[in-house]
Amino acid sequence: MNGQQDREFDALLVLSFGGPEKPDDVRPFLENVTRGRGVPPERLDAVAEHYMHFGGVSPINALNRDIIVGIEAELRGAGIDLPVYFGNRNWHPMVEDTVARMHDDGVRNALVFPTSAWGGYSGCRQYHEDISRAREAVGGDAPTLAKLRQYYDHPLMVAAFADAIRAAREQLSEGVRERARLVFTAHSVPVASDAAAGPPAAGGHLYSRQVAEASRLCAEAVGVDDFDLVWQSRSGPPQVPWLDPDICDHLDTVGAAGAPAAIVCPIGFVSDHLEVVWDLDTEARAKAAELGIEFARVATPGTDPRFARMVRELVQERLAGDDPARLGVEPLLGATADGRPCAVDCCAPVRRPAGN
Incomplete structure (x- = not known):
């Protein structure tokens, strides 16, 4: 990378959904996930039992940490000097806390890799909302956070x-x-x-x-x-x-x-x-x-070495302004022509009637 690219971005945030890592986490985690969605308590009880079947632990955080190790190795191997941070929407490490740490570490402009390949509200727009919420929590001098494109057909x-x-x-x-x-x-x-x-x-x-x-x-x-x-x-x-x-x-x-x-x-x-x-x-x-x-x-x-390689390629693509590497024939809906953040109204949330 040239000096201009080095200054443009100085970190990578892996942003995910989150999951409980012990039995006491399960119910608070599920309440975070379903807040405002009208999910009946008996449904939460049933899903909590699914987690308890596995000792109250979701595999997601450990799997994401393994993915991050692979991403770090890929970035080092390509000579890309970006520290990698980890934050979640629904459970620790919460993205608000992670972005606060990034701020304290001097990060000014970070790329964001979401562990969702998709467009749509849950697959894309909600990650933009996570980014906005975390930056608001940190305040006016929070790092800028630029979400990488959808990669379902990489x-x-x-x-x-x-x-x-x-x-x-x-x-x-x-x-x-x-x-x-x-x-x-x-x-x-x-x-x-x-x-x-x-x-x-x-x-x-x-x-x-x-x-x-x-x-x-x-x-x-x-x-x-x-x-x-x-x-x-x-x-x-x-x-x-x-x-x-x-x-x-x-x-x-x-x-x-x-x-x-x-x-x-x-x-x-x-x-x-x-x-x-x-x-x-x-x-x-x-x-x-x-x-x-x-x-x-x-x-x-996620456990395939090509996944971390894909993340590295997405980062390089964004740094260099290259055309997206894609196999699909569908337009890259939900993104601008260069594969950057979502187009206007691409995946806006559905407005639910009051009381639902």
Whole structure:
């Protein structure tokens, strides 16, 4: 990097969702996640039990720390002198505390890598809100924070998922591999929220369109042209429509169609969060066993060395002003032409009626 680039950015913040790291954290964490969303207490109790099944610990923070170690090594290897910080939306280390520490360390202009590859409110706009909230908490001389672009169709992301699909296929009995159904799954969101995501002229549905595009690219990479896209982990009030079908309901369809096995790819997740290890490794796997079909779950890309390499490439792309490295044919909706922060109204939150 030249001197001008060195002065432009002086740190990288990895910004994530957060998760409990001991049993006493679980309920306060869930209350943070669902605040203002009208989620009934009994639903929180049920989800809390999922965490307690794993000792009250979510894998997400440890996985993110491992990712950061990889990113630091990639940056050093490329001669990029950016210290890496870690902050969360919903649990410690909270992003407000991290940005305060960055300020105290003398950071003035930082890049932000979100652990969400997507557009839409939850996948993108909410991270911008996290950034704004943290800067407001620090005050007028808070570091500037520039979020990196969406990366759902980055070549390294697609390659990591494609190799993981191949590896999952090898877990199945030899006689069923070629007849296994490939099923992609991502976190469900309210139908209205998805419809409103994206510049109105582009027709909305930014999140689900990007998930569909990423699924198509990964399926194409492994030579599959007929696959399914389903959803998981809905958490809202039952009267609010969310994207469906749910993965467990869909396995009924897979079994009824005569498929002897399912290869389930958590395309919507970069790491084995609790939503992956509970909804897929526990509930969906049990459902498949009940139906008498083999089940192979595809690994998430966060542990693949190419993931940290991708982050380094996103940083270099932003520093140099290069064109985004992408495989998709969809426009990079939710970003400006150079892949920088979201376009106006790209993923605005849906306004809920009072009392909901």
